[in-house]
Amino acid sequence: MRDAKAPPRYALWLVLLAAAGAFALTMGVRQTMGLFLSALNTSTALGIGSISLAFAFGQLWWGLTQPFAGAVADRIGTGRVVALGVVLVAIGTFITPFMTTTAGLIFAIGVLAAGGAGMAGPSVLMGATTRLVPAERRGLATGIVNAGGSFGQFAMAPIAIGLTASVGWAASMQWLGVLVLLALPAAWLLRGNSKAIAAAAAAASGQKALTAREAIAQALATPSYRYLSLGFLVCGFHVAFLATHLPGVVAACGLPPEVGGWALAMIGLFNIVGSLAMGWAVGRWRMKSLLSLLYATRGIAVVLFLLAPKTTAVMLVFAAVMGVTFLSTVPPTAGLVAKMFGPANMAMLFGIVMLAHQIGGFLGAFLGGYVFETTGSYDWVWYIDIVLAAGAALIHLPIREKQLPARAVGAAA
Numbered sequence: 001m002r003d004a005k006a007p008p009r010y011a012l013w014l015v016l017l018a019a020a021g022a023f024a025l026t027m028g029v030r031q032t033m034g035l036f037l038s039a040l041n042t043s044t045a046l047g048i049g050s051i052s053l054a055f056a057f058g059q060l061w062w063g064l065t066q067p068f069a070g071a072v073a074d075r076i077g078t079g080r081v082v083a084l085g086v087v088l089v090a091i092g093t094f095i096t097p098f099m100t101t102t103a104g105l106i107f108a109i110g111v112l113a114a115g116g117a118g119m120a121g122p123s124v125l126m127g128a129t130t131r132l133v134p135a136e137r138r139g140l141a142t143g144i145v146n147a148g149g150s151f152g153q154f155a156m157a158p159i160a161i162g163l164t165a166s167v168g169w170a171a172s173m174q175w176l177g178v179l180v181l182l183a184l185p186a187a188w189l190l191r192g193n194s195k196a197i198a199a200a201a202a203a204a205s206g207q208k209a210l211t212a213r214e215a216i217a218q219a220l221a222t223p224s225y226r227y228l229s230l231g232f233l234v235c236g237f238h239v240a241f242l243a244t245h246l247p248g249v250v251a252a253c254g255l256p257p258e259v260g261g262w263a264l265a266m267i268g269l270f271n272i273v274g275s276l277a278m279g280w281a282v283g284r285w286r287m288k289s290l291l292s293l294l295y296a297t298r299g300i301a302v303v304l305f306l307l308a309p310k311t312t313a314v315m316l317v318f319a320a321v322m323g324v325t326f327l328s329t330v331p332p333t334a335g336l337v338a339k340m341f342g343p344a345n346m347a348m349l350f351g352i353v354m355l356a357h358q359i360g361g362f363l364g365a366f367l368g369g370y371v372f373e374t375t376g377s378y379d380w381v382w383y384i385d386i387v388l389a390a391g392a393a394l395i396h397l398p399i400r401e402k403q404l405p406a407r408a409v410g411a412a413a
Helices: 009-031 033-044 048-076 078-098 102-119 122-132 135-167 169-189 195-205 212-220 223-252 257-282 287-307 312-326 330-341 346-375 379-395
Strands: none
Touching: 009 033, 009 078, 009 102, 009 122, 009 135, 009 169, 009 257, 033 048, 033 078, 033 102, 033 135, 033 169, 033 223, 033 257, 048 078, 048 102, 048 122, 048 223, 048 346, 078 102, 078 122, 078 169, 122 135, 122 330, 122 346, 135 169, 135 257, 135 330, 212 223, 212 330, 212 346, 223 257, 223 287, 223 312, 223 330, 223 346, 223 379, 257 287, 257 312, 257 330, 287 312, 287 330, 287 379, 330 346, 346 379
């Protein structure tokens, strides 16, 4: 017999649709910006290195906003945070073609669009999903939400290519800014906060609810949380380098420009498969082992890509393999945070892990442009990528998968 207090199934699917749809639109717009890098360089004559700095700052700012956005969402409500974030993404994307300086690009791409995407990003959306979905379904739920972001990338890349061919790159970017506003209805469906969960957990343990500062102190004092964050930093390096510079890699290999768009779309398409499969696997195998497997697979894929002839088929197969592992790291990473610390401060604590991810993203986006301008090749970035993947595969092995005692924070603080 169904629990009288359990939400009806259609309500759970509405929550998942709202979170996945919002992530699809914000992630899809962000992950297609690399397609405009060459056009921005031609229009502004700033140089690939300067424009890469704006993209890199966006990676960092996207991460910096997430712990704060998560803390606000945990306390005053997810809906308001998501709505503001969507509007900022739209404004930042729309005004980017008007920017002619590095500072202007940093403001439009790095502050407005990236900051808004962070506010309507995975930490806030995963936190809302964890709060609104029963515990036994959280693994699959986070996989579905993550797959939404992948679908956005898969769908937006061809849309951006088609719009650019028909109306030019500047109008194409502005139309993407308008499209992201379709995520606004999700803000209403995801409204609410984690105060009730925190109060219930405190009552069950006979202790007062943790403050934000106490929850952060508990997390940072936990070695497994630190290992998880370092591994996710490596994930950010991979993701940002590919999202920003894969079209440039395609050009350096002498392949037609449209192959870059289709390669990004392949990453998005196969990440849907990887995200859903990982959401299913989270409830069946140890999450730290799954993460080690994903990072090892990335490193091996890069080695094989460097050794293979650079044809269109090889490029698309490589994109597909990287797509399977691209953001499928998110369900087990979010699952480990939820398992160790519970849902009460989930958005904030996962936001801190996302910050580590985006520090890696800053390095991946910036070094990609810097190394190419310095050496005329992306080879050294790939070598760094392989070493980091091996390190990430190893650093997850000592993680301890268990829920911490309710007031372990006493010693940590």
